[in-house]
Amino acid sequence: MHVDPLETLRRRRSVKWRTYPADVLPLFVAEMDYALAPPIAAALRAAVDASDTGYSAAQPDLGIALSGFAARHWDWELDPASVTAVTDVGVGVVELLRLLVRPAGSVVISPPVYPPFFDWPPEAQAQVREVPLTAEFHLDLPALEQAFAAHPAVYILCNPQNPVGRVHTRDELTALVRLARLYGVTIVSDEIHAPLVLPGAEFTPLLTVPGAGQVAITVASASKGFNLAGLKCAAIVTGSPAMAAVVDRLPPDVRWRTGHLGVIATVAAYTEGDDWLASLHTALDARRTQLGELLRTRLPTISWRPPEATFLAWLDCRALGADDEPQQLFLTSAKVALEPGTRFGAAGAGYVRLNYATSPDILDEATARMASTTPR
Numbered sequence: 001m002h003v004d005p006l007e008t009l010r011r012r013r014s015v016k017w018r019t020y021p022a023d024v025l026p027l028f029v030a031e032m033d034y035a036l037a038p039p040i041a042a043a044l045r046a047a048v049d050a051s052d053t054g055y056s057a058a059q060p061d062l063g064i065a066l067s068g069f070a071a072r073h074w075d076w077e078l079d080p081a082s083v084t085a086v087t088d089v090g091v092g093v094v095e096l097l098r099l100l101v102r103p104a105g106s107v108v109i110s111p112p113v114y115p116p117f118f119d120w121p122p123e124a125q126a127q128v129r130e131v132p133l134t135a136e137f138h139l140d141l142p143a144l145e146q147a148f149a150a151h152p153a154v155y156i157l158c159n160p161q162n163p164v165g166r167v168h169t170r171d172e173l174t175a176l177v178r179l180a181r182l183y184g185v186t187i188v189s190d191e192i193h194a195p196l197v198l199p200g201a202e203f204t205p206l207l208t209v210p211g212a213g214q215v216a217i218t219v220a221s222a223s224k225g226f227n228l229a230g231l232k233c234a235a236i237v238t239g240s241p242a243m244a245a246v247v248d249r250l251p252p253d254v255r256w257r258t259g260h261l262g263v264i265a266t267v268a269a270y271t272e273g274d275d276w277l278a279s280l281h282t283a284l285d286a287r288r289t290q291l292g293e294l295l296r297t298r299l300p301t302i303s304w305r306p307p308e309a310t311f312l313a314w315l316d317c318r319a320l321g322a323d324d325e326p327q328q329l330f331l332t333s334a335k336v337a338l339e340p341g342t343r344f345g346a347a348g349a350g351y352v353r354l355n356y357a358t359s360p361d362i363l364d365e366a367t368a369r370m371a372s373t374t375p376r
């Protein structure tokens with residue numbers, strides 16, 4: 001996987017490279033440092049050369065492309081016609097919540113989880129109910145049953161789960177679907193990290209679980225797996241007429257809000273991106289191993305569970321004695337920017353999230369800097 005030299009990376013104008021001064025190594029937001037997959041770059045160049053920069057007309061191409069990708073990677077036979085393009089995963093989830101939650105209704109989430117999960121329900125006038133993951137980062141099914149018995153409108157599933165990198169198993173998802181059906185809760189499944197399931201783990205698309213189609217809607221995207229977040233394209237997928245009827249109620253103007261270049265890049269990713277994605281998995285697997293080794297030798301007071309998916313490492317820094325804000329120590333003393341664990345929920349106090357989708361050299365440099373600030 002090619003990574004440009006730091007001075008070239010710093011010319012990028014995305015959030016990762018514009019938030020901190022040049023002496024800080026940015027390992028916070030979930031953007032990758034790798035060069036774009038060549039078929040995606042070619043598709044985008046061709047669009048620009050042809051001045052093909054108007055409004056997006058996502059279907060049927062997006063549905064056909066996602067359906068092919070899902071069948072090849074996860075044995076998931078999804079109907080291309082069940083796919084609806086949206087701006088991004090966040091917009092997709094919020095628009096679905098607006099349809100599914102009555103005023104003052106509630107939405108259950110399982111922290112530690114991607115920070116906007118706390119913000120999306122209030123954006124749709126809903127209350128958040130937290131049912132944290134267990135200490136081993138599994139879905140807490142007994143606690144979820146208790147929460148579902150109070151009849152929340154929606155459970156937002158994060159699978160694979162950011163920031164802990166857990167890939168929920170088919171058995172866990174089967175139990176979750178059973179509870180959702182029993183208590184009449186709709187599951188909105190955020191599967192943005194699915195293309196990033198690493199060697200050793202197996203991804204189960206929620207809609208392949210028997211009965212899930214009746215109660216679940218999936219929001220998928222190529223944006224994390226192929227680093228396309230700025231291009232704005234995601235896909236809502238349904239597996240039953242009942243859930244398709246929900247999506248049919250999306251405001252008609254939503255279809256004008258997907259990025260045309262996002263659709264072009266996403267279709268290229270899903271149809272021509274397999275080889276690049278395989279190389280990405282190999283690279284991330286190697287970086288995961290490297291990070292484990294660097295933590296063991298340089299930062300032995302930090303503990304972690306290597307993620308099964310994503311390029312994000314959830315680091316337990318509680319033994320450092322840096323109060324609840326270790327990222328502040330790493331930012332000011334080591335000039336390494338990480339995500340503060342508390343953004344992912346109260347249980348994140350004393351944790352940081354580190355993005356390892358970078359070069360071996362940058363990872364080496366970042367951990368050396370971090371080690372220089374901490375007692376061994």
Ligand SMILES: Cc1ncc(COP(=O)(O)O)c(C=O)c1O
Pocket residue numbers: 030087088089090091114158162190192193221223224229233234
């Ligand atoms: C779980 C999860 N959902 C959604 C997003 C954001 O997706 P989008 O930019 O498509 O809204 C992220 C970004 O990292 C994420 O980790």
